[in-house]
Amino acid sequence: MKKLLAAALLILATLPAAAADLTGAGATFPYPLYAQWADSYKKLTGVGLNYQSIGSGGGIAQIKAQTVDFGASDAPLTKAELDAAGLVQFPMIVGGVVPVVNLEGIAPGALKLTAAVLADIYLGGVKKWNDPAVAALNPGLALPARDITVVHRADGSGTTWIFTNYLDKVSPAWHGKVGCGKEVAWPAGVGGKGNEGVAAYVQRIKGAVGYVEYAYALQNKLTHILLENRAGKFVAPTQASFQAAAAGADWSAAPGLYLVLTDQPGDASWPITGASFVLIHREQRDAARAKSLLDFFAWCFAEGDAAASALDYVPLPDDVVALVKGVWKTGVKSGGAAVWK
16 A cells, blocks of 8 residues: 555656646726636646636725736826835836617717716716707717716726826816826716626616726627817727727836826827736746746747737737836846846
8 A cells, every 4th residue: 555655646746736826906997818828828738827806996905915916907007106115117008998878769979078077077077968059079970868877986996096097187177076096086976896886787777977997888889989089089989099099108217117098199199098017026026937927927928919909908028028027127126136027
């Protein structure tokens, strides 16, 4: 019996170790894409990803507490914040935050709003869909005399940060009363948890308006609006309009890769465009696990563009990917040695 047990232990010792799943938490903005990437990568390598879609605020808290391998946030941290927490950040993908409505008889892209009117709706000043401010932008559109129900995020959210960053830039009234943040004191409305929760509320409440990442608008067949951009053009949310907004971004000049893409110039630019970021510790406790994590992200950059485009995200250009890998080489270490070489 002892010989048989010893032989069995010897065989087990020579087998390759089972690949440990990676862990991440944070933004709901990129979750549809992370889920698809994770599924494809596990089929290819056996390495899975357990990603908790809990909002950017939760992701930042969890990576700071070192309870996950990486955090994800659509609200980038400043270099000072990164240095204080011992973190590095890098963008993974670009996408758009989209105002969506539940208005019977209004087709997707039929309703036009300006930044000022959108801000006034979220401030609680414009209360009905047939308000003169909305009607003036939409002559010939049969707007109902229905109350507007504002839907916003209830959790600490990078999607909220992108949305309020935009409103803060374009509306003096918003800037003075609310400002920009992952969580703000909303003047009106009801809160849903995650992009999923906001989408569900908008689907359920007649007359609702909310904001979600574009993939959630598509998946839930929500009615998007046309939004006036900085150039004075009414544009639709599309991969092309997100790409137009990101086209002039100079990541190499951004300390800590902190870059905001809202209210960008250009006739074709979608005004509420943003990047989603990954946060990891500069000093890694487990070099092999850290290398496995970076291998996953490298695969996403190399092989994940088709999946990103199918969900209407914008993949990062090659020069930005090279910049990110440079950050890995110099900024991520374990025991003083570089993890990525």
